[in-house]
Amino acid sequence: xxxxDLITRLLGTPGEDTxxxxxLARLAEYVExxxxxxxxxxxxxxxxxxxxxxxACAEDYRGLVALVRERDGG
Amino acid sequence: MGPESTISLPQELDAxxxxxxxxxxxxxxxxxxxxxxxxxxxxxxxxxxxRRRSHLYPQIRGTELDxxxxxxxxxxxxxxxxxxxxYRGASRFTxxxxxxxxxxxxxxxxxxxxxxxxxxxxxxxxxWDRLAESxxxxxxxxxxxxxxxxxxxxxxxxxxPRQRQVFVAVALNDAEIDVVAGQLxxxxxxxxxxxxDARTKLRGRLEREGHLQQERKx
Numbered sequence: 001x002x003x004x005d006l007i008t009r010l011l012g013t014p015g016e017d018t019x020x021x022x023x024l025a026r027l028a029e030y031v032e033x034x035x036x037x038x039x040x041x042x043x044x045x046x047x048x049x050x051x052x053x054x055x056a057c058a059e060d061y062r063g064l065v066a067l068v069r070e071r072d073g074g
Numbered sequence: 075m076g077p078e079s080t081i082s083l084p085q086e087l088d089a090x091x092x093x094x095x096x097x098x099x100x101x102x103x104x105x106x107x108x109x110x111x112x113x114x115x116x117x118x119x120x121x122x123x124x125r126r127r128s129h130l131y132p133q134i135r136g137t138e139l140d141x142x143x144x145x146x147x148x149x150x151x152x153x154x155x156x157x158x159x160x161y162r163g164a165s166r167f168t169x170x171x172x173x174x175x176x177x178x179x180x181x182x183x184x185x186x187x188x189x190x191x192x193x194x195x196x197x198x199x200x201x202w203d204r205l206a207e208s209x210x211x212x213x214x215x216x217x218x219x220x221x222x223x224x225x226x227x228x229x230x231x232x233x234x235p236r237q238r239q240v241f242v243a244v245a246l247n248d249a250e251i252d253v254v255a256g257q258l259x260x261x262x263x264x265x266x267x268x269x270x271d272a273r274t275k276l277r278g279r280l281e282r283e284g285h286l287q288q289e290r291k292x
Contacts, residue, residue, distance in 0.1 A: 003218050006209045007286065010225065010245045011273045019270070020263035025157075027173045028165035054266055056180065056251045063123045063176040068169055070122065 012053035016046045023050040023057050031064045035072075091167035098158055112154065115168060117147035119175035124183060131187045142186060146178035153178070181262065184252040193257050194247035195239070201246060202226055221285050228279040237272035244269055 001009075018026070030047050051058045087095075097108030120143040128135075134142065153174045161170055202222060209218035229238060240258075243249040244265075255265040280286050 001208050003209060003214065003221055006205070006218070007221070007280075011277050011280075012270070014274075014277060017270060020261075020266045024173055024177055025160065026164070028169040032165045032169055053270075054251070056184075056262055056266075059127075060173070060176045060180055063126055063180065064169070064173055066126055067119055067122055067172050067176065071168065 013049060015049040017053060018046040018050045020050070020054060020057055023047050023054070024060075027057075027061060027064055031061065031068055035065070035068060087163040088166060091163060094167040094171075095158070095161065098155065109151065109155070112171065113147055113151050115171060116150045116154070116175040117143060119172045120144075120146040120150070120179040123176045123179050127180070127183060131183050134183065134186060138186075142182045143179060146175060146182050150174040150178045181252045181256075184250050185256040188250070188253040188256075191253065193239070193243045193254055194249050195242060196247055197229070197238075197242045205246075221280075224280060224283055224285050225276060228276045232275045232279050233272050237268055237275070240265055240268045241272040241276075245273070 023030075026044055026047050030044050033043055051061050094108070094112070097104055098112065099105075100108065124131075124134075124139055124143055150171070154171050157174075161167065206215075206219055206222055209215075209222065229241060233241060240254060243254050244251055251265050251269070252262050254260075255262050258265065277286065
């Protein structure tokens with residue numbers, strides 16, 4: 001692991017971060033935009049930043065992607 | 075419900091989402107039916123998510139799992155109805171509601187799996203030695219050791235006791251944030267805020283000391 005990876009693992013990344021409540025509030029919009037092919041990191045960068053730094057919310061994000069795909073038959 | 079919440083929804087809201095919102099804002103039987111349908115939707119979402127995570131918690135199954143899913147659906151129903159005025163139609167209603175069911179079942183599964191565990195508190199030489207072992211290449215081992223040493227000092231000197239407790243558990247020992255939140259009788263969001271503030275302080279200290287200059291250049 002490089003020093004950079006180690007610092008990211010321990011200290012996260014320093015950008016603007018919605019926090020967990022902010023991410024949850026916009027997660028649906030984020031996932032639908034992403035599945036529609038939009039660049040979500042550009043659309044909602046603070047949610048993308050949060051998902052990089054919070055493994056719990058990142059796992060919820062993966063769950064929502066799976067559920068929406070299942071619902072939409074994708 | 076007041077007319078202001080209806081006005082806030084965009085015209086282009088799809089028919090299905092509009093029907094959900096109208097039903098939940100209705101009164102009497104229509105409202106009760108909408109709540110029942112929503113609970114069914116949230117329960118199915120909680121079960122689907124628990125199946126997706128079943129490899130992580132193979133010991134949780136049968137009626138125990140059904141109970142957790144039902145509790146998750148109950149709590150998600152409360153969250154969705156409480157936050158309904160915050161739904162702006164930026165996504166389909168069901169996608170928005172699913173997110174609450176997933177959040178609730180994820181917290182419940184993690185806490186249930188760890189209910190007899192303890193928050194890891196190891197901040198000793200062995201923990202830091204393991205980190206040092208995983209850090210850097212053969213050429214950069216000395217720099218990595220210096221960085222970790224500076225970080226360890228910063229943790230001791232910059233953080234409040236609560237920030238240190240959360241940082242050591244989550245960042246240093248990979249404890250799950252929902253588990254830590256449960257044991258501290260807090261929430262994921264509140265514990266994440268403590269972690270985020272701790273990380274900001276530590277990053278600031280390391281930057282002031284010149285340890286993150288290389289990272290910034292990249």
